[in-house]
Amino acid sequence: MPNQKYTPDRPAKDSQANGEELRVIGVPRRRVDARAKVTGQTRFADDIFLPRMAHCKLLRSPHPHARIRSIDASRALAHPGVYLVLTGKDLPIEYGILPVSQDEQALCVDHVRHVGDPVAAVIAREELTAFEALDLIDVDYEILTTISDPEEALATPEPRIHDYGEEGNIHKRVALEFGDVEKSFAEADEIFEDIFFYQGSTHLPIEQHAAVATKDPDGKLTIWSSTQTPHYLHRALAKVLNMPPAHIRVSATPNGGGFGGKSDPFNHEIVVAKAALLLDRPVKICLTREEVFYCHRGRHPVLMKFKTGVKKDGSITGMHLQTLIDGGGYGSYGVASTFYTGALQTTTYHIPRYRFAGCRTFTNKPPCGPKRGHGTVQPRFGQEVQLDKIAEKLKLDPAELRLRIVEAPNTVTANYLRLSTVNLSECIRRVVKISDWKEKFRKLPEGRGVGIACSAYLTGAGLAIYWNKMPHSGVQLKLDRGGGVAIFCGATEIGQGSDDVLASIVAEVLGIDTFDIRLFTGDTDLGPVDLGSYSSRVTIMAGSAALQAAERARELLAEAVAIRLEVPKEQLRFADKHVFDSVVPERRVPFHEAVCLAEARFGTIGTVGSYTPPKSPALYKGGGVGPSPTYSYTAAVVEVAVNPVTGWITVPKIWIAHDIGRALNPPLVRGQVEGSVYMGLGEALMEEQEFRRLPKKLSHALVHKFPSMLEYKSPTSLDMPEVVTELVEEPDPRGPFGAKEVGQGPLLPIMPAVANAVYDAVGVRIDEVPITPEKIMKALAEKRAGRDPRCGPSHFPHVDWPEALRVPPPWEGGDGNAVNDVPRPSKPRPEKEKVLSS
Amino acid sequence: MMRLPLFEFRSPRTLEEAVRILDGQGPSTMPLAGGTDLLPNMKRRQQVPRTLMSLRHVESLRHVQLSDSGSRLGACLTLTDIAEDPRFRNGMTALAQASALVATPHIRNMATLGGNLCLDTRCNYYDQNYEWRKAINFCLKKDGNTCWVATGSSKCVAVSSTDTAPALIALGARVRLFSRSGEREVALADLYNNDGINYIKRRPDEILAEVLLDPLHGWKSTYWKLRRRGSFDFPVLSVAAAARFSTQGVVEDARIVVGSAASRPLVAGEASKSLLGRSLNPESIAEAAALAARIAKPLDNTDFDMTWRKRVTAEFVTYALRELRGNDMHVERESVTRHPLPQS
Amino acid sequence: MLITLPAESQKSAHIRIALNGEHVDVSFAPYKTLLEILREDLSHTGTKHGCELGECGACAVLLEGKPVLSCLVLGVECDSRNILTVEGLGLEGHLHPLQDAFADLGAAQCGYCTPAILVTAKSLLDEHPQATRDQIRAALSGVLCRCTGYLQIFEAVEAAMVKIAEQNAAAK
Structure with missing residues (x-):
């Protein structure tokens, strides 16, 4: 299998697969998953019903800020139809999307931080039973001072909402300076100073977050969830459940809209996973709309x-x-x-x-x-x-x-x-x-x-969100003797058309129809890692990985067909489900035959592609x-x-x-x-x-x-x-x-x-x-x-800014490092996990 | 998924059977018509009746009788029935417009006229899930002791949010209420109390069965609704206006009603009176608008800023009266409602 | 110990409905709405939900040909009634022209509100085979779509309208 490092080398004006007219790319087409969507057959997470499935509801804090003194769930547990009640002590390990912010618990152990923070879970035979039983859980809270906005947070260092961060209730403070800005103001003809406020808003996907977890027949865990980031959920589950990642399968169901709101690992996903393992039966949760507002992760004010x-x-x-x-x-x-x-x-x-x-x-x-x-x-x-x-x-x-x-x-x-x-x-x-x-x-x-x-x-x-040297996206292709092509990739379909992007790129390169392709996406067991559907990364990253995999497959097919047709392989073209001689187009073999020729020559035809973004000068x-x-x-x-x-x-x-x-x-x-x-x-x-x-x-x-x-x-x-x-x-x-x-x-x-x-x-x-x-x-x-x-707003409160990292811009002789910080090698040090993206 | 609580279900075939079921039960048995108000409330546990009594099979509640001597509308007509029926025009345009502006087409296919007239009053502190209301320790209207809108208030200030009631009050409608002990007729304007909890004088054992209208020869009417979006939203202010004109265009009778500005629709009596014997001109319209706006006292418990809602009242009365005068108001109408509407 | 059967688990209500042109019997717990029965007791998961309170429109189905919100219709009120869901839109293995147009013209992105919008549009076109853009906008104003901005949906309904008219003309 060819495995050279992929370098994007296509000339800007001429990036065409066959050096000819594009037949798939750029042509208005029915997307590959359209039929499923217009017939109602797309299987969203809440559409999954499994035998013996139980239902989960979360008890949420009615207080914006409080300590939990004690929880008594005995009445709920005794309620007819209730199978299990979980509390924070069942899932104490902290997690979070960023390595630097591991500050969430699936169920709050002793500290609730907003109205809606989950403190207990009831798993019952019916969802209605679980809901009714929530009222039977007695939680004793000690109310803490509530901090309602950033100005209050700056002025109120205690009580701290978290015991990490910069200080008090300041989570993160950064200051960067690229060139002497005061000097640039002195050189200006006019100076403009304006204060603006941008209100918070939320994603409001029409699909409420849902997840179903089950213990597989072999004892492993499978969870289907409306998540944009199955890979990151996979990591969080392994950490909190303290299980080998190899024993966890996350399958991102098509999201009924995401917009960023399903990009974090969520408490409800971890809870149903734990419950399914304990009960040895499938457990489902589907949040109410109100609960989706409490998940939030929306626009920062x-x-x-x-x-x-x-x-x-x-x-x-x-x-x-x-x-x-x-x-x-x-x-x-x-x-x-x-x-x-x-x-x-x-x-x-x-x-x-x-x-x-x-x-x-x-x-x-x-x-x-x-x-x-x-x-x-x-x-x-x-x-x-x-x-x-x-x-x-x-x-x-x-x-x-x-x-x-x-x-x-x-x-x-x-x-x-x-x-x-x-x-x-x-x-x-x-x-x-x-x-x-x-x-x-x-x-x-x-x-x-x-x-x-x-x-x-x-x-x-x-x-990536966590520091690593591996690709950001990977694609595997499998070509079979009937001419079918299967794409395996972790990329997650959230409605944006990521499946269609993968299919169209592979179809273009191999000269086949997008509907000749089967897609297996968003599944941590079935395909190589793609980091997720966030930061507008799927088309370029999973798309480039698919392109590489498809080009490698085409290379194998071309080599085998070239021998059969006795033409140089550079002369071959892939289109209309055929591989043909561009000089004498009548000389051709059907695509499925090309696959058979290649399989006979090279063995089973499977290729891989991957993508790593170029290094940043910052x-x-x-x-x-x-x-x-x-x-x-x-x-x-x-x-x-x-x-x-x-x-x-x-x-x-x-x-x-x-x-x-x-x-x-x-x-x-x-x-x-x-x-x-x-x-x-x-x-x-x-x-x-x-x-x-x-x-x-x-x-x-x-x-x-x-x-x-x-x-x-x-x-x-x-x-x-x-x-x-x-x-x-x-x-x-x-x-x-x-x-x-x-x-x-x-x-x-x-x-x-x-x-x-x-x-x-x-x-x-x-x-x-x-x-x-x-x-x-x-x-x-x-x-x-x-x-x-x-x-609009009229004042910006005082913030104790740290000394700015001073980075001279490129035109002032800078090299991308701060002059008042330890210079860093051209790549970040792996031992120092860094921030990172979305 | 939000789930209904358990309930017993009854489905009478006649009005007589229905009032027998309600008799002596108090509020624990509730009539169910379109369900678009009651069922969400039940899912949020704002109302938890022990028995639901469907009115779906009571045929007599769906009749329409329009004649020169007046009109009778069955309470279980859907809002779509009314909005799409061209007979509800001319004098009754305000009712058709109000019906057409309720919620969404889907909800109008389900919701009934009687249900909209009996619509529970609404408030940002009340129309919330059980868990949310628990977080504020509930409110005066349901399970709590404090009115969070006006913490000193001993009275609930939830807002009357019906669209059809202001329109029908402007048209001088009456309603017939049936119970086992008999029937009574009440002017719609007198059906409501300015109290968010006891907002309606319908007793729990009564069924609002029919809306009655006197002949509307010579009347013109219109309805203006304020809400954020082109559909879904309840009114946060509405103005219904109806007037009877002489052949010279002099106002012989007029009723202006302001909706969603209190716990009941407010009849702008002085404003209406100020128009009598005058033609609708910029001066008389401005005077009536100022008088009508005076009675609107919106509070901070709906969408939009309350002072702004009050400010818009005068503007909406102006729109309504200019429209009655015959001005082409389609630009303002389109801007405010974003909705193709029944025209007179 | 034998676990008792709580009241909410007892499927004590029974109805017979005409679902997508076919009579079906179903038993269910009597507190359930049509939405829950379709999805949970009849395995028709094409009908979706986004709030269960009548505030989003995602659960729309046709009841006697008219679009209603299945989350606000009691199951016990559905006996003997005609219900059409997205599963019943296509005919004899073919997609309905609305489905074809939605698929071809980008009118379905995440696909979650699509079933509700499709049945609503079908009802509109059944009643108004030559609906105007204003009528389409108004008819669809009871279903929120968070992905498309609606414009490609309007265009797809218009395209389907043309195709249906052509099919009808050819059939004559």
């Missing part, structure tokens, strides 16, 4: 302060960004999120000097984590709204300003992110043209307005967050209508252009763009993960304001505007067939474009999301009163 220096021509001299982040009750991906709030500012526009300081605090709320656009959405909002203010002050059209400062392709940025293709300018030009921007901006009647904003996003995180501590093989770019124009009396806001139309590299399956790409627009619009206008503090003299409880589908406002079909989508396709040499990401990037420009459009419509600045009628009306009142026509 972030307070931001931007200080930006610009020249009269609009060029940026330097930027200083501070972020204060509300982390909720656990670490989750939070350390990575903290770095992400400062990572991608430099990827869109040229920023020669840049300083970033970020602080994440613990609070007594469900933990925040990665939601579509992880950590980069909040500062992108601030950055793009501030640019709009800069453009106005400099009397520049905001589209023109952006075109002047777009970062160049193949650049290493001030913070050492290596960019590949950058087609942001083309995106801007496209949306300006199709939206008729020049006829609309500052020209529409009062109450109507347009706004523009841009963004960039990772095509896959450059580092060597400084914290440089692990932000690097990516390449970045996608997006520009969007949003039109709004605002009622000048009530502030009522509607969005009639959105134009968006996305730099995709290459669209592997255009309808799916468009679906990702429009889905991102949809979710962005929800965040821009109405979605809020909001909490309510009850009066101090009474309960002082801190509860989720409305953990329901009704009161958490996800836009309906009647709220969705018309969207015009343009794809900019310049194949990126780093992506399979030139593809870059599309699942997350197109969300980012929507919120700032809405804010900028509101300013164009009625002349008020809403410097926070969501942008609601109430806030607009408040700002309009300010405007009428002759005050600052604005609604």
